[in-house]
Amino acid sequence: MRYEPYDTEENRSPWWVLRQICASHKVTLTLAVCLITLVSCLQLLPVYLLFVSLNEILILAAASTEKLLWIAAGLVAVIIGKNLCLVGAYYFSHKMAFKILTEVRFRLAQNLSSFSLHWLKKQNSAQLKQQCLQDVEKLENFIAHQSVELLNACLTSLCIVLALFMIDWRLALSTTAVVSVALIVRACFLSKTAQHYAKLNEVDAAFNTTLSDYVKYAPLMKLYNLDSQRFAILDNQLKSYQQEVHEVVKHTAPSWGLYTALLGSVFIFLLPCTIWLHSSGQITLSHSLLALMLAVGIFGPVVKVSRFFIEINELLESIQRITPLFSVEPNHRDEAPIQVNSKYPMLQFYCVDFRYHQHTVLRNVHFKLLPNAINVVVGGSGGGKSTLAMLACGLLVPSAGRVQLYGQDVFGLSDGARAQAMSVVTQESYLFEGTVRDNIIFGRSGISTETLDHALVAAQLKPWLKRQREGLETPVSAQGANLSAGEKMRIAIARALLAAPPLVILDEASAAMDNLTHSKFYQGLKGHYPNTTFLVITHKYVGLENSDQIFSLVDGEIVAQGDHESLLARCEHYQKGWHLQGGESSSATHFTPAPILSYEI
Numbered sequence: 001m002r003y004e005p006y007d008t009e010e011n012r013s014p015w016w017v018l019r020q021i022c023a024s025h026k027v028t029l030t031l032a033v034c035l036i037t038l039v040s041c042l043q044l045l046p047v048y049l050l051f052v053s054l055n056e057i058l059i060l061a062a063a064s065t066e067k068l069l070w071i072a073a074g075l076v077a078v079i080i081g082k083n084l085c086l087v088g089a090y091y092f093s094h095k096m097a098f099k100i101l102t103e104v105r106f107r108l109a110q111n112l113s114s115f116s117l118h119w120l121k122k123q124n125s126a127q128l129k130q131q132c133l134q135d136v137e138k139l140e141n142f143i144a145h146q147s148v149e150l151l152n153a154c155l156t157s158l159c160i161v162l163a164l165f166m167i168d169w170r171l172a173l174s175t176t177a178v179v180s181v182a183l184i185v186r187a188c189f190l191s192k193t194a195q196h197y198a199k200l201n202e203v204d205a206a207f208n209t210t211l212s213d214y215v216k217y218a219p220l221m222k223l224y225n226l227d228s229q230r231f232a233i234l235d236n237q238l239k240s241y242q243q244e245v246h247e248v249v250k251h252t253a254p255s256w257g258l259y260t261a262l263l264g265s266v267f268i269f270l271l272p273c274t275i276w277l278h279s280s281g282q283i284t285l286s287h288s289l290l291a292l293m294l295a296v297g298i299f300g301p302v303v304k305v306s307r308f309f310i311e312i313n314e315l316l317e318s319i320q321r322i323t324p325l326f327s328v329e330p331n332h333r334d335e336a337p338i339q340v341n342s343k344y345p346m347l348q349f350y351c352v353d354f355r356y357h358q359h360t361v362l363r364n365v366h367f368k369l370l371p372n373a374i375n376v377v378v379g380g381s382g383g384g385k386s387t388l389a390m391l392a393c394g395l396l397v398p399s400a401g402r403v404q405l406y407g408q409d410v411f412g413l414s415d416g417a418r419a420q421a422m423s424v425v426t427q428e429s430y431l432f433e434g435t436v437r438d439n440i441i442f443g444r445s446g447i448s449t450e451t452l453d454h455a456l457v458a459a460q461l462k463p464w465l466k467r468q469r470e471g472l473e474t475p476v477s478a479q480g481a482n483l484s485a486g487e488k489m490r491i492a493i494a495r496a497l498l499a500a501p502p503l504v505i506l507d508e509a510s511a512a513m514d515n516l517t518h519s520k521f522y523q524g525l526k527g528h529y530p531n532t533t534f535l536v537i538t539h540k541y542v543g544l545e546n547s548d549q550i551f552s553l554v555d556g557e558i559v560a561q562g563d564h565e566s567l568l569a570r571c572e573h574y575q576k577g578w579h580l581q582g583g584e585s586s587s588a589t590h591f592t593p594a595p596i597l598s599y600e601i
């Protein structure tokens with residue numbers, strides 16, 4: 001069974017995901033939390049010790065130097081102790097964050113393989129990259145830094161309010177009243193800015209995608225002498241981004257300013273309240289002094305907590321983005337093999353139409369492959385060849401008709417069944433950093449030298465490998481940047497052949513081969529893989545004399561089918577194509593319409 005992301009969401013909240021992620025790190029988390037709690041308590045001790053010394057000096061006027069020295073020593077010890085605890089808390093939070101970073105990335109990479117090929121093909125690679133890299137990094141940053149600072153800020157504010165409460169509940173109330181008013185003001189304004197933040201995130205995502213393309217294609221930009229300003233798409237997106245940032249700042253800056261101003265005015269209530277309590281004899285002068293000193297420390301932590309409530313949205317969005325990828329269970333992969341039914345042909349197109357939106361690309365395409373033979377679909381550019389290849393491997397669903405493998409709809413096959421039944425080489429060769437051997441063997445084990453050699457010979461790689469000093473160990477850069485287009489394609493073909501499925505689909509895989517290699521290519525396939533069925537999609541007529549069955553595709557319709565000689569005799573399109581590409585023929589130039597074989601499913 002294949003999984004689409006919506007199968008896995010099940011209303012899982014980001015907090016649930018966060019809990020899951022941290023679940024296996026409870027001990028480290030507990031240690032970090034304990035240490036930070038200690039830090040928050042110790043944070044108030046210096047204030048208390050300062051108060052004691054001031055009390056001794058100013059109020060009691062009984063300070064002895066020895067006592068003051070002891071207080072100073074205590075102060076130093078508390079500061080050292082607090083900082084040691086803080087270092088410990090950061091150590092554990094960082095340790096946990098780095099472990100989580102690795103685990104989550106690994107899990108996302110593992111889970112990617114659980115999604116259907118169909119879904120993966122539709123994904124925007126910049127967005128997938130964001131989920132697997134940036135979003136996970138945001139999570140790591142939250143756990144390593146923000147979580148510690150946030151907890152510290154919350155506990156410190158709480159300790160201050162508690163200490164004020166212990167002096168006199170009215171002092172605590174007058175402090176929290178201002179903070180509450182500030183929070184209410186901020187909440188009122190925030191509800192109005194939510195839509196601006198949502199828009200900003202949207203624009204930001206689009207900008208990131210384009211920027212990622214721009215960076216990827218930087219050499220091309222250079223060739224066209226474009227820079228980020230003259231590359232209009234990027235420039236327009238940057239302008240929209242700046243405009244949205246301006247909108248967000250316009251709407252949030254006044255409310256944020258008012259909010260911080262209110263927080264800073266904590267003394268507006270506290271000071272009159274302290275004076276009144278002291279003058280009415282309800283608290284001592286020492287307690288008044290202590291209350292004012294404590295209240296000074298509440299501003300920083302409360303602002304930190306508020307900042308977090310703004311940044312939390314970004315964190316939650318990141319978690320939400322990775323949730324579908326994170327939540328799918330890797331053991332959901334379905335490796336069930338395909339049911340081979342000899343009653344049906346291996347691959348058949350039955351009256352297939354295909355449309356991209358309103359644009360009809362294939363019309364009534366109807367054929368079946370000759371087994372253990374080279375079947376070729378040949379035609380001009382834009383005629384629908386790659387669309388046909390994608391239908392054959394189940395990446396597209398026909399708008400009408402059916403594409404079947406052993407009588408089963410290809411689109412509905414599980415990944416396991418598809419991979420077992422076919423290998424596909426597309427125009428994109430998908431090479432990884434490593435060696436030629438790594439790219440061909442592609443993680444498979446137990447491949448004999450003879451099997452590997454067969455694939456190398458048939459893919460026309462041998463002559464090239466002989467010229468390489470390191471042979472199969474020749475390094476391959478990321479995306480095969482150090483290889484020619486033809487070399488990359490031949491490596492991809494060898495990889496597909498090595499998988500040894502009954503069906504191999506080659507979509508323009510030999511396009512970069514010269515004519516001589518191209519002719520040898522078909523002979524090599526036939527000679528080395530007599531029990532494999534090939535579906536070759538090509539615009540090249542050279543070498544087709546070595547194929548077994550050819551379909552001539554013109555503007556989305558198969559206009560003729562047969563072998564090379566019969567098509568030369570009967571199909572005008574085929575003969576034109578063959579001659580235009582330098583083919584020689586002694587065949588007749590009088591055409592008789594090519595019959596299209598029909599058959600029943």
Ligand SMILES: Nc1ncnc2c1ncn2[C@@H]1O[C@H](COP(=O)(O)OP(=O)(O)OP(=O)(O)O)[C@@H](O)[C@H]1O
Pocket residue numbers: 356359361380381382383384385386387388539
């Ligand atoms: N994803 C798509 N959305 C809309 N139209 C598409 C899409 N992909 C291809 N097309 C259109 O479908 C038609 C057939 O495209 P296809 O890639 O199948 O042709 P092709 O024969 O393989 O061409 P080429 O030899 O140039 O690769 C073209 O007109 C193309 O513009």
